[in-house]
Amino acid sequence: MTKFFTLNTGAAIPWLGFGTGSALYGKDAANLVRLAIDNNITHLDGAQVYNNEDSLGAGIKAAGKPRSDLFVTTKLGKLAPGETVKESLKASLNKLGLGYVDLFLIHDPSPATKEGKLSQLWEGMEEVHREGLAKAIGVSNFKVEDLKVILESGKIVPAVNQIELHPYVWKAAEPIVKLAQEHGIVIESYSGQTPVARVQGGPLDEVLAQIRERLEKTRGKAVTTGQVLSKWLLQKDIVVVTTTSKVERMKEFLDTETVPDLTPEETQAIDEGGAKLHKRVYMHHVFGE
Numbered sequence: 001m002t003k004f005f006t007l008n009t010g011a012a013i014p015w016l017g018f019g020t021g022s023a024l025y026g027k028d029a030a031n032l033v034r035l036a037i038d039n040n041i042t043h044l045d046g047a048q049v050y051n052n053e054d055s056l057g058a059g060i061k062a063a064g065k066p067r068s069d070l071f072v073t074t075k076l077g078k079l080a081p082g083e084t085v086k087e088s089l090k091a092s093l094n095k096l097g098l099g100y101v102d103l104f105l106i107h108d109p110s111p112a113t114k115e116g117k118l119s120q121l122w123e124g125m126e127e128v129h130r131e132g133l134a135k136a137i138g139v140s141n142f143k144v145e146d147l148k149v150i151l152e153s154g155k156i157v158p159a160v161n162q163i164e165l166h167p168y169v170w171k172a173a174e175p176i177v178k179l180a181q182e183h184g185i186v187i188e189s190y191s192g193q194t195p196v197a198r199v200q201g202g203p204l205d206e207v208l209a210q211i212r213e214r215l216e217k218t219r220g221k222a223v224t225t226g227q228v229l230s231k232w233l234l235q236k237d238i239v240v241v242t243t244t245s246k247v248e249r250m251k252e253f254l255d256t257e258t259v260p261d262l263t264p265e266e267t268q269a270i271d272e273g274g275a276k277l278h279k280r281v282y283m284h285h286v287f288g289e
């Protein structure tokens, strides 16, 4: 992988992450993680609630790459009564077989927000960062109000906010992206392939088909609609977290790096076409539904 973004810690994060949730939720991810790393996808995205951190660790071990070549994320689930963030992360590190993660995210603000304890939870995140157990800390599924709580009360600005992001939620997500980017918080997208993988016959189908065709002619080599969607995210400075069960698709994702840029008019056509349909897959609260 040649394209990276820079986190507010100064660390480089590869633009493409391989996820072990969604299709791999609760499943053994070891083989696909190893294949992803073997194919040069070095950014891995896990979470405690996926209930497969041990297999993510096994895949990392099987690939045999130096730790410093990998970027590993996991996410904090709901804390057990009396459990600290540090204890929870240490349990994850144990399952992953790692001494640290590159990025540790609060998976969902809702449980802490309901108890009025979001600021307190972030203090726990800051502690694991200070102690070097998480090289960077961030959040996921945070809407504008949630980000403001952390920005106002925290000592450390989150490095990342990972949210569902594709053209069919763009209109609702734009204020979150704007606030985050104003504060140097990198946005990571998940479910970015929704317009091709989950919505058929949507208002974007024709727009994406025309852009795909134009890009294919421009570079003289096949371009897929999925790559158009990843380019749309990349050109908004957004990290792409996806997953696949197929080596061919891993190669296709990586090949996105060499797809020519969308024009400003093409980007605008996708923004406008996406705004005609709101289709969310996960976490209804993020977009105020």
Ligand SMILES: NC(=O)c1ccc[n+]([C@@H]2O[C@H](COP(=O)([O-])OP(=O)(O)OC[C@H]3O[C@@H](n4cnc5c(N)ncnc54)[C@H](OP(=O)(O)O)[C@@H]3O)[C@@H](O)[C@H]2O)c1
Binding pocket: 018, 019, 020, 021, 022, 023, 024, 045, 046, 107, 140, 141, 162, 163, 189, 190, 191, 192, 193, 194, 196, 197, 226, 241, 242, 243, 244, 245, 246, 249, 282, 283
């Ligand atoms: N923070 C959170 O709350 C949260 C929530 C959801 C997900 N995530 C993270 O994001 C990762 C990716 O999420 P996602 O799966 O929703 O991402 P996605 O990129 O939208 O979808 C990837 C899935 O779409 C399929 N796909 C890709 N291109 C396709 C095409 N052209 N036609 C049909 N199917 C296609 C892939 O299946 P194939 O096997 O056929 O390639 C794969 O299962 C997760 O694994 C997880 O790590 C985080």
